[in-house]
Amino acid sequence: MNPLERYAPLVDDREAFFDACERPLPSVVRVNTIRSAPDRARAALDEAGVGYEAVDWNPQLLRLDERGPGTSWPYFHGWLHGQEEVSALPAIALDPQPGEKVWDSCAAPGSKTTQLSAMMDDKGVVIGNDNNLGRLSALRHNAERLGVTNLVVTKQDGRNFSLKPFGFKEFDRAIVDAPCSCEGTIRKNPDTLDQWTLEHVHSVAAVQKGILSRAIQATKPGGTVVYSTCTFAPEENEAVVDHVLDTEDCEVVDFENPLESRPGVTEWEDDEYDPSVERTHRIYPHLNDTGGFYCAKLEVTA
Amino acid sequence: MSDPETGDGESSDGEELRDNVGQRFGRLPATPGDREVEGRASRAEVIDFFEERFGIEPAVFEGFSFWEKGKGKIWIFADEMPTPIRIEGLGMTVLRTRQEHWKPTHSAVQRFGHHATKNVVDLTPEQAATFARGEDQDFPEWDGDWGYLIASHELAGEPEPIGVGLYVYDELRSTVPKGNQEELPVR
Numbered sequence: 430m431n432p433l434e435r436y437a438p439l440v441d442d443r444e445a446f447f448d449a450c451e452r453p454l455p456s457v458v459r460v461n462t463i464r465s466a467p468d469r470a471r472a473a474l475d476e477a478g479v480g481y482e483a484v485d486w487n488p489q490l491l492r493l494d495e496r497g498p499g500t501s502w503p504y505f506h507g508w509l510h511g512q513e514e515v516s517a518l519p520a521i522a523l524d525p526q527p528g529e530k531v532w533d534s535c536a537a538p539g540s541k542t543t544q545l546s547a548m549m550d551d552k553g554v555v556i557g558n559d560n561n562l563g564r565l566s567a568l569r570h571n572a573e574r575l576g577v578t579n580l581v582v583t584k585q586d587g588r589n590f591s592l593k594p595f596g597f598k599e600f601d602r603a604i605v606d607a608p609c610s611c612e613g614t615i616r617k618n619p620d621t622l623d624q625w626t627l628e629h630v631h632s633v634a635a636v637q638k639g640i641l642s643r644a645i646q647a648t649k650p651g652g653t654v655v656y657s658t659c660t661f662a663p664e665e666n667e668a669v670v671d672h673v674l675d676t677e678d679c680e681v682v683d684f685e686n687p688l689e690s691r692p693g694v695t696e697w698e699d700d701e702y703d704p705s706v707e708r709t710h711r712i713y714p715h716l717n718d719t720g721g722f723y724c725a726k727l728e729v730t731a
Numbered sequence: 732m733s734d735p736e737t738g739d740g741e742s743s744d745g746e747e748l749r750d751n752v753g754q755r756f757g758r759l760p761a762t763p764g765d766r767e768v769e770g771r772a773s774r775a776e777v778i779d780f781f782e783e784r785f786g787i788e789p790a791v792f793e794g795f796s797f798w799e800k801g802k803g804k805i806w807i808f809a810d811e812m813p814t815p816i817r818i819e820g821l822g823m824t825v826l827r828t829r830q831e832h833w834k835p836t837h838s839a840v841q842r843f844g845h846h847a848t849k850n851v852v853d854l855t856p857e858q859a860a861t862f863a864r865g866e867d868q869d870f871p872e873w874d875g876d877w878g879y880l881i882a883s884h885e886l887a888g889e890p891e892p893i894g895v896g897l898y899v900y901d902e903l904r905s906t907v908p909k910g911n912q913e914e915l916p917v918r
Contacts, residue, residue: 463842464841464842467910469887469888469889470887472887472888473886473887476886476887476918477916478870500913500915500916500918501915501916502886502915502916503886503887505863505893505911505913506841506891506893507841508887509820551809552794553809553810554809554810554812557820559889565819568820569819569820570910572820572823573823573824573838574838574911576823576838576841576842577822577823578795578807578809578822578823578842579808579809579822580820580822581808581812581820581821581822582818582819582820582821583818583819584819593812594812594813594816594817594818595812595816596811596812596813626751634757661869673905
């Protein structure tokens with residue numbers, strides 16, 4: 430059985446949901462503002478005869494008419510970076526400011542990390558962590574290509590991340606774009622569900638809870654933590670947020686979401702979640718012609 | 732067991748220089764006189780290099796810190812960190828030292844090259860495409876210094892640095908790293 434069937438009761442338009450999951454994903458690039466203003470990047474694409482359409486909610490995101498920006502001058506110069514449209518959302522929800530100290534707990538391969546650096550005008554500190562050496566090498570390569578100078582790359586287990594090396598004790602903001610069952614990437618990787626098991630969903634949820642807890646503990650009171658996944662499973666989304674609402678000092682807060690979304694669910698199978706998870710966002714592929722996604726914004730209260 | 736970079740076990744007269752430790756980042760000393768690690772370049776020398784070779788104003792690097800990891804590989808970081816620090820990456824690579832001719836990195840030239848006022852060569856569309864492919868080319872039109880130059884071309888109405896070229900014997904050699912080389916349209 431298609432594992433996505435289990436979410437059919439959650440979506441309002443079953444047919445549109447399954448149809449969208451079968452379609453390939455549009456090819457989207459983000460303009461790297463560390464290296465180029467969006468206007469100049471668009472002018473360079475025009476010169477090169479590369480067709481695109483700006484995403485209506487963000488002038489830095491361009492949907493290309495054809496696949497792959499890899500062989501164009503603006504890409505060579507690090508002005509562009511391939512990034513799925515919906516994956517630009519968590520950084521926007523986090524809203525990092527120049528000069529701040531920001532933790533990206535699961536950073537590789539770095540699309541969101543380098544987006545954070547660009548939003549901070551490449552000033553302050555982004556600590557980009559991952560626990561996999563191969564993925565870290567991709568993060569390093571991307572950051573270098575995009576000219577990011579405010580990134581510190583670390584290899585630690587996010588669940589017991591130590592700030593000891595850095596000479597400061599807490600972050601202003603943290604982002605947990607957690608390892609997940611990736612159900613929402615079905616349009617990019619059609620075989621992503623071949624290995625799907627409920628056991629994996631539960632085991633990855635335990636890791637997610639550990640990393641998100643650590644992010645809240647490591648962020649200053651009044652600071653912001655954003656939690657996101659590219660999956661639909663409530664076990665990995667609302668249940669993880671519900672867990673930290675119970676165990677850590679934090680609350681769910683609203684953010685301006687430029688994409689169409691559905692509220693987080695408060696009931697799933699035999700479980701009930703804190704009512705405030707309704708203020709988190711589920712994004713289904715058919716709503717904005719993107720991948721599937723989940724995003725929650727939390728404020729640290731103590 | 733003494734730690735060669737935290738200073739434990741350092742000789743009391745401070746005259747003995749410690750060895751560079753490859754696996755971690757050490758901040759560059761402000762000047763050669765502040766040097767505590769053998770052979771390590773100083774911040775002042777790095778900034779002088781970019782000013783003397785490429786005319787890049789020292790003010791461009793205000794607020795950045797410089798670090799060494801590995802032998803002679805210099806990194807630039809937008810903020811500060813305690814030194815030494817054992818991590819996987821700290822900002823971006825910027826310069827290769829501990830060799831006769833210091834060499835700026837491809838990424839440094841792409842990131843900071845637009846501040847350069849000398850030793851910049853403007854390439855035609857054909858030359859730029861050759862350079863981006865990583866190929867060497869005849870370049871008799873240059874009558875300036877031998878050594879590392881910034882190769883530039885025009886893109887979207889303004890000059891844009893492409894990468895580091897090595898000019899010797901009327902030839903412009905591309906040093907664009909293999910992983911960055913690209914077959915790009917002539918325009």
